[in-house]
Amino acid sequence: MYIIKRLGQAFVTFVAVITITFGLIRAIPGGPADHIRAQVMRNRGSQGVSMAEINSLTETYTNYDPSTPVYVQYFDYVTNILQGDLGESMSYPTRSVSDIIIQAAPWTIFLLTMAILLTFAMGIVLGAVMAYREGSQFDTGSTVLSMFMNSVPYYVAALLLVYVFSIQLSIFPQSGNYAVGLEPGLTPIFIADVFYHATLPIASLVLTGFGGVAITMRGNSIQEIGEDYIRVAHLRGVPGRRIAVRYVGRNALLPMYTNLMISVGFMFGGSIILEQIFAYPGLGNYLLQALNNSDYPLMMGIFIVITAAVLICILIADLTYGLIDPRVSAGEGKEAY
Amino acid sequence: MAETNSTFDATDDRDSTSDGSAATRSELYREWLDVTVLAPLRIAWNDWRTKTGSLIILFYVLMGTVGLYLVPAPTQGQGPRLTGPFQSMSYPLGTDNLGTSLLSDIVYSTPPVLKMILAGAVFSTIMATIVGTVSGYKGGTVDSVLTTFTDIAMTIPGLPLIILLIAVFEPESPYVIGVFLVINSWAGLARSIRSQVLSIRDHSYVEVSRIMGASTPKIIVDDVLPNIMPYVLINFVNSARGVIFGSVALFYLGFLSGFSNNWGITLNEAFTNAAIYSLDGIYWLLFPMIAIVGLSFGLVLFAQGTEKLFNPRIRARHADAVDDTAPYEE
Numbered sequence: 001m002y003i004i005k006r007l008g009q010a011f012v013t014f015v016a017v018i019t020i021t022f023g024l025i026r027a028i029p030g031g032p033a034d035h036i037r038a039q040v041m042r043n044r045g046s047q048g049v050s051m052a053e054i055n056s057l058t059e060t061y062t063n064y065d066p067s068t069p070v071y072v073q074y075f076d077y078v079t080n081i082l083q084g085d086l087g088e089s090m091s092y093p094t095r096s097v098s099d100i101i102i103q104a105a106p107w108t109i110f111l112l113t114m115a116i117l118l119t120f121a122m123g124i125v126l127g128a129v130m131a132y133r134e135g136s137q138f139d140t141g142s143t144v145l146s147m148f149m150n151s152v153p154y155y156v157a158a159l160l161l162v163y164v165f166s167i168q169l170s171i172f173p174q175s176g177n178y179a180v181g182l183e184p185g186l187t188p189i190f191i192a193d194v195f196y197h198a199t200l201p202i203a204s205l206v207l208t209g210f211g212g213v214a215i216t217m218r219g220n221s222i223q224e225i226g227e228d229y230i231r232v233a234h235l236r237g238v239p240g241r242r243i244a245v246r247y248v249g250r251n252a253l254l255p256m257y258t259n260l261m262i263s264v265g266f267m268f269g270g271s272i273i274l275e276q277i278f279a280y281p282g283l284g285n286y287l288l289q290a291l292n293n294s295d296y297p298l299m300m301g302i303f304i305v306i307t308a309a310v311l312i313c314i315l316i317a318d319l320t321y322g323l324i325d326p327r328v329s330a331g332e333g334k335e336a337y
Numbered sequence: 338m339a340e341t342n343s344t345f346d347a348t349d350d351r352d353s354t355s356d357g358s359a360a361t362r363s364e365l366y367r368e369w370l371d372v373t374v375l376a377p378l379r380i381a382w383n384d385w386r387t388k389t390g391s392l393i394i395l396f397y398v399l400m401g402t403v404g405l406y407l408v409p410a411p412t413q414g415q416g417p418r419l420t421g422p423f424q425s426m427s428y429p430l431g432t433d434n435l436g437t438s439l440l441s442d443i444v445y446s447t448p449p450v451l452k453m454i455l456a457g458a459v460f461s462t463i464m465a466t467i468v469g470t471v472s473g474y475k476g477g478t479v480d481s482v483l484t485t486f487t488d489i490a491m492t493i494p495g496l497p498l499i500i501l502l503i504a505v506f507e508p509e510s511p512y513v514i515g516v517f518l519v520i521n522s523w524a525g526l527a528r529s530i531r532s533q534v535l536s537i538r539d540h541s542y543v544e545v546s547r548i549m550g551a552s553t554p555k556i557i558v559d560d561v562l563p564n565i566m567p568y569v570l571i572n573f574v575n576s577a578r579g580v581i582f583g584s585v586a587l588f589y590l591g592f593l594s595g596f597s598n599n600w601g602i603t604l605n606e607a608f609t610n611a612a613i614y615s616l617d618g619i620y621w622l623l624f625p626m627i628a629i630v631g632l633s634f635g636l637v638l639f640a641q642g643t644e645k646l647f648n649p650r651i652r653a654r655h656a657d658a659v660d661d662t663a664p665y666e667e
Contacts, residue, residue, distance in 0.1 A: 009485050009488070010488070012485060013488045013492055017489060024501050024502070024505060028504060147386075147634065147638060147641060148634055151630050151633040151634035152633075153581070153585060153586070153629060153633070155585075156630065159622065160626070212575075255529060258528055259529065268494055269498075272496050272497060273496070287497055291497070299501075302497075303493075306497075307492050310492045311488070314491065
């Protein structure tokens with residue numbers, strides 16, 4: 001029952017996001033219709049282009065016909081997107097938006113998954129150790145380091161890494177996702193090369209991100225250590241390692257779990273500038289090009305795909321919440337006050 | 338400690354004024370000020386992190402106010418082109434490829450950034466705290482509605498949405514841009530506050546308040562908020578940091594026009610003008626980076642230092658509990 005309710009909620013969210021983006025796109029001065037009209041006029045001169053033709057072109061590209069009333073446009077738009085039709089790209093003729101996304105998304109997902117896993121693995125371990133050695137030199141040193149690394153924007157780190165490791169030392173490639181001329185496939189050489197090219201982008205996210213996770217983990221753990229049940233467990237003679245992992249660790253991780261899912265959304269947004277710096281052909285890079293070229297259909301399509309990805313992550317977080325913290329039994333037992 | 342205490346005699350006088358004889362209004366105000374504002378500040382000041390953080394933030398505030406009178410406004414041809422740093426007193430940090438003093442550039446970028454930070458952090462914190470606590474505590478329909486609202490805000494990809502909003506509304510005021518920059522980042526904070534409130538709402542003392550018939554707003558303010566205050570404060574600063582990151586990113590990508598100077602613009606110019614290909618030009622890239630990282634480091638230090646302040650009970654209990662429960666010490 002809860003799952004159905006939650007799925008419904010996610011669906012409502014998704015439609016609302018599509019609605020908002022639809023509104024925004026229409027609100028942009030010189031929106032898609034104007035843009036297409038200008039393009040057609042430029043290509044063929046002002047003669048020989050009828051309004052109907054422009055309208056039908058607009059429909060192909062953006063999934064709505066500007067000559068119909070707004071509510072019909074909106075309805076067409078939403079139904080088309082829910083059916084997976086995201087329109088045609090304006091700046092890449094001959095390619096549909098879905099094509100571009102299917103080709104670009106794996107790269108972004110690869111980068112982000114690696115970055116998020118490494119960030120959280122490093123942060124959680126470091127934070128836990130810091131909490132147990134609270135007040136020691138190791139704790140103070142790591143805290144300062146974590147805070148400092150966390151103060152560096154990922155793109156500043158990216159620029160510095162490019163400067164040091166690509167330009168000055170030539171250890172890592174400056175841009176791209178794999179070496180030119182390499183045949184894509186599941187060969188060891190290709191996979192190694194993909195990781196090689198992804199090292200710097202991933203490093204710039206991980207280096208600037210793990211500190212925040214570590215500090216949060218440290219804070220949560222320290223707070224848990226201060227709770228009564230830990231003292232009781234200790235008096236009962238529960239082994240220290242078990243207290244550390246099962247009692248403190250588990251409870252300190254709960255708030256982090258939502259953070260993990262939220263950071264997916266943040267990183268998707270952030271990939272726009274990261275992929276620009278590394279010329280990495282993922283969603284962010286295409287989104288930036290779409291924004292620069294006023295390629296509204298592509299812009300919208302990438303928007304919607306990213307939105308859907310984030311929504312799914314949050315949904316997973318919500319549905320599995322009760323498994324990690326039984327106190328928050330999946331919504332049902334939560335009475336209203 | 339000793340010299341700071343002397344300034345706050347009101348604390349020591351409190352016992353004598355409150356036992357019987359009516360305190361005057363000004364005494365009451367003084368006492369209130371001492372208990373709610375000065376004492377926490379005093380505690381916070383004793384932490385080196387807060388101290389360093391405040392000094393760094395103060396430095397930037399001074400740079401954005403007094404600095405404007407001390408440093409000439411950036412113009413082209415203030416000095417020879419591409420001069421290295423520390424070579425002339427009139428452009429101590431060197432010049433860029435148009436002969437603009439980097440120091441002027443960096444100082445004059447500060448005021449708009451500070452305004453954006455203030456507007457953005459205040460907006461997102463207030464929004465997140467209200468939505469998060471109410472949604473987590475109330476539960477039921479209120480929770481569902483607010484969670485859906487939060488989900489919508491959180492799901493929209495941040496940076497692209499901000500770029501779109503700025504393209505549509507073309508805001509000129511740094512305050513408005515600041516609010517735009519956090520247009521959906523409050524949602525993540527609201528979500529985490531909600532999940533914290535979810536476990537607080539069933540604590541025994543909250544239940545006692547509920548049984549005694551306290552109103553919902555009163556329970557939230559008195560019982561729930563103090564528990565999440567450190568978290569909220571840290572996140573106030575985190576969202577301030579988010580505003581710095583976001584604004585510099587937008588400037589770097591060239592989506593914010595209407596401001597002539599920003600660390601992001603300087604960064605972009607340094608990067609695209611090949612300053613990065615030679616060791617001689619690296620100062621051009623490094624100084625804006627230092628300006629960005631410095632301010633956000635100050636904010637992070639400040640937030641971490643004040644952690645202790647809002648949760649004295651747990652810290653105090655932890656202090657004497659840590660020795661005999663730390664598993665590694667067995």
